[in-house]
Ligand SMILES: [Zn+2]
Ligand SMILES: [Zn+2]
Ligand SMILES: [Zn+2]
């Protein structure tokens with residue numbers, strides 16, 4: 009081993025013999041140690057706001073926010089971000105549910121919002137937030153008329169549509185509810201399940217239809233829906249908005265109509281003359297309903 013008569017110091021180390029001394033260290037303030045001998049020192053970054061000028065390390069303070077993005081470290085603030093590309097990417101792809109919700113709440117890209125609504129894997133809250141941000145009418149019409157989608161989502165979509173004829177055509181196309189036939193071998197549970205399933209669909213179509221009628225006030229359009237809708241739930245909702253007494257009387261007398269619809273028509277009638285017409289020209293259960301209705305009206309007056 010070579011011994012130095014005179015060491016050749018480079019900082020804290022002799023380059024000839026390797027001897028170390030505890031002076032003249034080359035401290036790296038970012039790493040907190042001497043780069044030659046690892047002697048520790050205090051860490052002291054050279055902060056420019058959130059980012060160290062020397063090593064590029066970032067800290068979560070003193071960001072320079074521009075439209076929700078830090079110009080130095082690129083950190084995103086989802087409460088203020090406006091960049092639609094980034095928002096759409098996070099809204100569709102992020103695994104962080106908090107960031108996703110925040111991104112959706114600021115997203116305006118209509119196609120991206122539609123994708124979120126139509127993805128049944130998304131939780132209902134997220135889908136509802138997204139559909140409430142859609143304003144494009146053709147996208148809303150697509151969601152509202154989608155028989156494979158949830159009633160809650162469809163109800164929100166239809167309530168955001170503004171053109172009565174578009175709304176009308178969507179509810180006129182709602183299919184009739186298919187009643188699963190009673191099977192005598194069905195267990196009680198199976199019977200209950202069938203009933204509940206049917207009640208759920210009934211309630212769903214009612215909600216969609218009621219939301220639709222908020223923006224339909226024209227009696228001709230309502231009449232059109234009554235005459236042309238496929239689903240009896242929709243027809244009865246339309247009927248409950250018709251006021252023309254003679255028209256209601258004709259519906260009640262029409263044996264070609266569904267009994268439930270004829271009965272609903274009778275319940276809408278307040279004109280005693282029209283009820284008398286029904287009583288004198290029908291002989292079935294609708295006649296009884298009309299007689300009962302007359303009695304009710306007499307009691308009210
Ligand atoms: Zn030496
Ligand atoms: Zn050193
Ligand atoms: Zn640093």
Ligand SMILES: [Zn+2]
Nearest residue numbers: 058071078081
């Ligand atoms: Zn920053």
